[in-house]
Amino acid sequence: MKITKQIMEEFLNFYRNQNFQKDTLENYRRDFTEFMRLFIYRGYSEIEEIRLPIVEEWRTVLKNTKVPKKSIYYGQNEYLSERTIQCKVQAVKKFLEFTNTIYEIGMDYRRIKVPKVHSQHHDYFExxxxxxxxxxxxxxxxxxxxxxxxxxxxxxxxxxxxxxxxxxxxxxxxxxxxxxxxxxxxxxxxxxxxxxxxxxxxxxxxxxxxxxxxxxxxxxxxxxxxxxxxxxxxxxxxxxxxxxxxxxxxxxxxxxxxxxxxxxxxxxxxxxxxxxxxxxxxxxxxxxxxxxxxxxxxxxxxxxxxxxxxxxRLKETQERVFGSFGLKKASV
The missing domain is CATH 1.10.443.10 (Intergrase catalytic core)
Structure with missing residues (x-):
């Protein structure tokens, strides 16, 4: 089954009907469209042709993609972050979930492993x-x-x-x-x-x-x-x-x-x-x-x-809870 504009709209409507946010849907549209550029460049056009090799190639391309100048993260990171890559791969996975559910075709979406994002520690101001x-x-x-x-x-x-x-x-x-x-x-x-x-x-x-x-x-x-x-x-x-x-x-x-x-x-x-x-x-x-x-x-x-x-603060909390413990033991 060929991936057409109509299929793309059905894909977005599928999640729109599940009350996904507008921003999320726009991200799906943008990210899956980016994937399609590579997909078409490789000579593919059918839903059934979305296989793990092309998905993994897409993942590799993303890891080597520099942050675009129009991005709010330009100047902070040289390459796309793990979280950005996660979101872009997730768009492909969600597309396959849609085709699996509605048309019962395409690779099992569960085979796509979304990149794990390492725990982030944020700065804070006192x-x-x-x-x-x-x-x-x-x-x-x-x-x-x-x-x-x-x-x-x-x-x-x-x-x-x-x-x-x-x-x-x-x-x-x-x-x-x-x-x-x-x-x-x-x-x-x-x-x-x-x-x-x-x-x-x-x-x-x-x-x-x-x-x-x-x-x-x-x-x-x-x-x-x-x-x-x-x-x-x-x-x-x-x-x-x-x-x-x-x-x-x-x-x-x-x-x-x-x-x-x-x-x-x-x-x-x-x-x-x-x-x-x-x-x-x-x-x-x-x-x-x-x-x-x-x-x-x-x-x-x-x-x-x-x-x-x-x-x-941790030290003060520990002393408040356990500070009198030694005194009690000494008085026994």
């Missing part, structure tokens, strides 16, 4: 380091509109643990309302609360957006509640949601300046703020199960990868 990060943002930006936007992203990331994709979808009304329900990865819903100082910083940003923007002269339409929180300030894109690529470029600048100003060699990113959020909660005696819910994780092991416990 509260004093967050202050240094904010100072770095302030000193790095000449114009108030850029400065306040980046400061707001740091504060929101640290106090909510939101993912970058979630923050870029935020509307002004969401933050001003004080709390919202977010549908995160795996369509897992969680509750996010916004602190008053975050709301005040947003109001400051909105006021600045009403003024002519430096270099462009643009003024925010300020539809109030319905506007995106984080918008582009560029002349050709003003008012539209800021892109992940722009955020990545800003992060690189802040990381360089953070190192130069404070000799702080931790990598700043929205993900680092998310890890900082989780660790800060843990160090303030919040139950790890509650942290799991606030991060929107299905698996507790995923949550554990975000947490860091200082050796000093």
């Amino acid at each position: 509260e004093a380091e967050i202050e240094k990060l904010i100072d770095t943002v302030r000193s790095s930006e000449k114009y108030p509109i850029n400065r306040v936007r980046s400061e707001l992203m740091v504060v929101l990331g640290f106090t909510t643990g939101m993912r970058l994709s979630e923050m870029l979808k935020l509307r002004v009304k969401d933050v001003l309302a004080g709390s919202i329900a977010i549908l995160g990865k795996g369509r897992k819903e969680r509750f996010v609360s916004f602190q008053p100082f975050c709301q005040n910083l947003l109001k400051k940003y909105l006021e600045i957006r009403k003024q002519p923007t430096p270099r462009t002269g643009k003024i925010g339409v300020n539809k109030a509640d319905d506007e995106y929180v984080f918008i582009s300030h560029r002349l050709d894109n003003f008012g539209k949601p800021i892109t992940p690529q722009t955020i990545c470029g800003l992060n690189k600048k802040y990381n360089t300046n953070l190192n130069n100003l404070y000799n702080l060699h931790k990598k700043y990113s929205t993900h680092t703020l998310r890890s900082s959020f989780a660790t800060h909660l843990l160090e303030n005696d919040v139950n790890i199960r509650e942290i799991q819910v606030m991060l929107g994780h299905s698996d507790l092991k995923t949550t554990e990868g975000y947490l860091r416990v200082k050796n000093k």
Whole structure:
């Protein structure tokens, strides 16, 4: 059976009907289309021709593929990460699962082994380091509109643990309302609360957006509640949601300046703020199960990868629990 555009749409509709997220479906489309380029180049066109040798060749190609310039990870990694490779191979596996289920043809999808991603340990910022990060943002930006936007992203990331994709979808009304329900990865819903100082910083940003923007002269339409929180300030894109690529470029600048100003060699990113959020909660005696819910994780092991416990805290905990044990034994 030939792989056609119609089959591709049926493939995506199969998972759309299972309530897979739009972003996941777009990733399946993109990644499977990339696989098809190699597949067609090798002279194949039929579903039955997707066999392990071509899948393994695809895996090898991915491992030797450099990070494209348009990627938000360009400059951080030279080659595609293990997680990226996992996602791309998973698209092929999901396509075969679809053909196995609907048409009962094609290689058994279970024969494809998805690359195992090694446990990742994320950097995190302590509260004093967050202050240094904010100072770095302030000193790095000449114009108030850029400065306040980046400061707001740091504060929101640290106090909510939101993912970058979630923050870029935020509307002004969401933050001003004080709390919202977010549908995160795996369509897992969680509750996010916004602190008053975050709301005040947003109001400051909105006021600045009403003024002519430096270099462009643009003024925010300020539809109030319905506007995106984080918008582009560029002349050709003003008012539209800021892109992940722009955020990545800003992060690189802040990381360089953070190192130069404070000799702080931790990598700043929205993900680092998310890890900082989780660790800060843990160090303030919040139950790890509650942290799991606030991060929107299905698996507790995923949550554990975000947490860091200082050796000093471990020592204090051990002394608190067992410190009197020797005294009791001595008094017997």
